[in-house]
Amino acid sequence: MRRIAGVLGLTVLALAGLLAGAFMPLGGATTTAAAATSRVTVKMSEFKFVFSKRSVPTGTVIFTVQNKGKISHDFKIVGKKTRVLLPGKSQVLRVTIKKKGRYAFLCTLFGHAGAGMKGKYAVGTTPVGTTTTTTTTTTTTTTPPPTGTIGTGNTTVQVGMFEYGYNLSQATVPSGQVTFVIRNNGSEVHNFSLAGARAGALLAPGATETWTVGLPAKTYVTICDVPFHVDRGMTGQLFVSP
Numbered sequence: 001m002r003r004i005a006g007v008l009g010l011t012v013l014a015l016a017g018l019l020a021g022a023f024m025p026l027g028g029a030t031t032t033a034a035a036a037t038s039r040v041t042v043k044m045s046e047f048k049f050v051f052s053k054r055s056v057p058t059g060t061v062i063f064t065v066q067n068k069g070k071i072s073h074d075f076k077i078v079g080k081k082t083r084v085l086l087p088g089k090s091q092v093l094r095v096t097i098k099k100k101g102r103y104a105f106l107c108t109l110f111g112h113a114g115a116g117m118k119g120k121y122a123v124g125t126t127p128v129g130t131t132t133t134t135t136t137t138t139t140t141t142t143t144p145p146p147t148g149t150i151g152t153g154n155t156t157v158q159v160g161m162f163e164y165g166y167n168l169s170q171a172t173v174p175s176g177q178v179t180f181v182i183r184n185n186g187s188e189v190h191n192f193s194l195a196g197a198r199a200g201a202l203l204a205p206g207a208t209e210t211w212t213v214g215l216p217a218k219t220y221v222t223i224c225d226v227p228f229h230v231d232r233g234m235t236g237q238l239f240v241s242p
Helices: 002-022
Strands: 036-045 048-051 059-067 090-097 101-106 118-123 153-162 165-168 172-174 176-184 208-215 218-223 235-241
Touching (some): 172 176
Parallel strands (some): 036 059, 172 235
Antiparallel strands (some): 036 048, 059 090, 101 118
């Protein structure tokens, strides 16, 4: 009888345990929703951002930022930013946004936000208007060769470009054929142009080019054609003597 009573007691305890388990919550996964993860492609160019999604829910946002332009850009949002991206380069930027709102984004390079590379991105809320900005069109014109009598000089000038200026091996040359050996020693895209004579190609960091032009005697202005670089000091003069 004692053995039967013991078995009955164990059976009652087991049933009680099963019933208690049936009414208990099944762990944290059923009470806490997983944070959302969103993926957004951001395409940069002159001078705008284009987003693959106009809004995302709160949580983790993975921005794949691509520079589709011809000059350097970067992307900054909620205190985080990419490095300065050269044309054709990309970077993944991962941010966590827990509160709903519209968050400011911009390109931090000098003058780029003012030209249109800024706005607000909707997180957990309805976007207002559009997150893309107005495009500023840069017109490229063909420079005709300089007019005037060209002397018999034959000179080579080494040009080093940096942020933001030029190093010329010599600032005065005789009239004649002048060969410019140009190297971008900076970390951004630059070019070297002689106003009224020749416009150089846009060069990535470390890139070089060489060109020759016949120059009559006069004073030539040297400039970088990348927007806003002249404003930061990438201009000077080359003196061509008779």
